[in-house]
Amino acid sequence: MATLKEKRTCGQRCEDFRRFVWNPDNGTLMGRTPEKWVYISLYYAAFYAVMTSLFSLAIWVLMYTLDPYAPDYQDRLQSPGVMVWPDSYGEEEVEITYNSSDRASWSKMSTCLHNFLEPYNASTLQEDYDHNCTKGKYFIQNHFTPHTHTKKSCSFPLSLLGPCSGVQDPTFGYNCTMPCVIIKMNRIINFLPSLNSSQEIHVNCTVLDGKDNVKKIKYFPEMGILDKSYFPYYGNLAQSGYQNPLVAVRLDLVGEQWAKLQCRVVADQISYQNVHDPYEGKVIFTIKNLK
Ligand SMILES: *[C@@H]1O[C@H](CO)[C@@H](O)[C@H](O)[C@H]1NC(C)=O
Ligand SMILES: *[C@@H]1O[C@H](CO)[C@@H](O)[C@H](O)[C@H]1NC(C)=O
Ligand SMILES: *[C@@H]1O[C@H](CO)[C@@H](O)[C@H](O)[C@H]1NC(C)=O
Ligand SMILES: *[C@@H]1O[C@H](CO)[C@@H](O)[C@H](O)[C@H]1NC(C)=O
Ligand SMILES: *[C@@H]1O[C@H](CO)[C@@H](O)[C@H](O)[C@H]1NC(C)=O
Ligand SMILES: *[C@@H]1O[C@H](CO)[C@@H](O)[C@H](O)[C@H]1NC(C)=O
Numbered sequence: 001m002a003t004l005k006e007k008r009t010c011g012q013r014c015e016d017f018r019r020f021v022w023n024p025d026n027g028t029l030m031g032r033t034p035e036k037w038v039y040i041s042l043y044y045a046a047f048y049a050v051m052t053s054l055f056s057l058a059i060w061v062l063m064y065t066l067d068p069y070a071p072d073y074q075d076r077l078q079s080p081g082v083m084v085w086p087d088s089y090g091e092e093e094v095e096i097t098y099n100s101s102d103r104a105s106w107s108k109m110s111t112c113l114h115n116f117l118e119p120y121n122a123s124t125l126q127e128d129y130d131h132n133c134t135k136g137k138y139f140i141q142n143h144f145t146p147h148t149h150t151k152k153s154c155s156f157p158l159s160l161l162g163p164c165s166g167v168q169d170p171t172f173g174y175n176c177t178m179p180c181v182i183i184k185m186n187r188i189i190n191f192l193p194s195l196n197s198s199q200e201i202h203v204n205c206t207v208l209d210g211k212d213n214v215k216k217i218k219y220f221p222e223m224g225i226l227d228k229s230y231f232p233y234y235g236n237l238a239q240s241g242y243q244n245p246l247v248a249v250r251l252d253l254v255g256e257q258w259a260k261l262q263c264r265v266v267a268d269q270i271s272y273q274n275v276h277d278p279y280e281g282k283v284i285f286t287i288k289n290l291k
Contacts, residue, residue, distance in 0.1 A: 079271045080191065081279040084263065085182040086112040094285035096181065098174050101291060106174035113172050113182065117165070120158050120243060133229045136200075138192060141234070151239040154229045156246065162220035164248030177253045177289060184244050185226065185265050187233045193226070193267035201226045201267040203247040208284070210259035216252040224249070226265065251287065258288035 008016075020030065027033055032040070086109045088096055099105040133139060133154035141151045158165040164180035166172055172180045183203050185193075193201045203224035207214050221227075230245040249263060264272050264282040272281030 078188075079269070079274070079280050080188050080193075080265070081186045081277070082263065082265055082281060082283045083184050083186065083279070084283045084285050085116045085184065088112070090286075094283065096179070096285060096287040097290065098179065098288075099290040100174060100176055103175075105290075106171055109174045109179070110166070110170060110172045113180070114166055114170070116182065117158060117161075120156055120246075135227055135229055137228055138231055139229045140232070151234045153239055153242045154227075156230070156243045160221045161246065161248040164220050164250055173250060177257060178250055179253070179287060179289070180248050180250045181263075181285070181287070183224075183247045183249060183263050183265070183283065187242070187244060189235045190232050191269070192232055193265070193269050194228075196268045199268060201228065201231075201265065201270075203249065203263055204266050205249050205261050205263040208260045208262050209286075210256065213253055213255045213257055214251055214259045214261075215254045218250045218252075220248040220250065253287070253289055257291065258286065260284065260286045 022029055029037065084094055084096075086096055087094065088109070090097070096109065098109050132152075139152070139154055158167065161180075161182070163169055164172060164182065200223070203219060203226070205217055205219075205224075207217075224247045226245045226247060230243075233239060233242055236242075251259070251261075253259070262282055262284045270281045274280040278284065
């Protein structure tokens with residue numbers, strides 16, 4: 001059999017290997033003469049040096065042309081997303097399910113809201129707040145000072161959320177039938193939500209399902225207004241102390257105590273009918289008290 005004939009002993013293989021490593025007949029080391037090894041090493045060293053410097057040059061040029069204070073590519077997000085807290089997800093959408101008579105159940109919701117509001121707590125306020133914030137007017141800060149390229153931010157005191165601030169009622173209404181949810185709009189750099197000077201930017205919630213179970217919807221601040229002085233946002237580097245304005249929505253649940261709601265941020269520059277992004281300009285959630 002041919003294969004058997006080709007089978008070699010271990011000693012022969014070792015000998016082959018030794019000849020591969022150093023072949024005294026033609027003076028090659030691993031198949032190449034030492035001079036060839038030197039040439040090939042030099043070639044690769046030069047090759048990698050050129051590649052590395054090209055790559056570094058490309059990165060340097062890129063970094064040099066990037067403005068650290070503003071994103072270069074902002075074509076994807078034109079209208080901000082809207083979110084709701086407590087952010088407890090069900091199968092697919094936000095489902096805020098609680099049991100007002102079960103302490104463990106409602107304290108989960110209130111802990112979530114406490115954690116969310118913690119950065120807004122007055123004790124953690126930073127220095128660069130409240131500089132010439134005029135309510136109802138965009139806080140435009142276009143002056144450019146190269147070395148201190150920082151902008152001021154208007155503070156958002158928790159007291160604006162009234163009974164939903166967690167101060168008077170640490171349960172946020174989850175121990176009864178008047179739960180609070182908090183609506184937040186995502187930040188977009190240099191975005192002005194409304195160009196119509198007479199229109200207030202506000203949150204409007206509508207009951208999509210279970211209308212009979214919602215007796216009243218109250219907004220804090222009044223009318224669900226997101227004051228213009230919180231816009232525009234200049235980016236984290238320029239405006240590190242920025243806090244998103246919030247709107248708290250307090251529901252008064254009756255009857256079966258469940259409802260499906262849609263909360264929309266209403267402003268002429270915010271669209272909400274994008275079928276590809278259900279969170280653009282609005283958020284839909286269900287809230288249910290198991291009792
Ligand atoms: C709600 O909590 C109460 C008290 O713990 C309990 O008796 C009741 O069964 C709970 N309801 C539901 C639907 O889980
Ligand atoms: C507030 O506005 C006044 C007058 O417009 C100006 O002199 C002052 O520097 C401003 N303060 C800050 C902190 O921007
Ligand atoms: C704000 O901070 C104080 C003190 O740290 C704390 O007692 C209070 O519960 C906090 N408020 C909220 C809403 O988290
Ligand atoms: C819910 O909690 C608040 C604040 O702790 C309290 O004033 C209120 O009586 C509680 N309500 C019920 C129904 O337990
Ligand atoms: C501006 O807003 C007001 C009040 O909401 C509205 O009546 C008016 O039509 C708006 N104008 C434009 C140009 O959108
Ligand atoms: C909220 O939107 C609904 C439907 O678009 C409208 O009927 C209602 O008047 C609005 N409410 C407020 C306070 O803007």
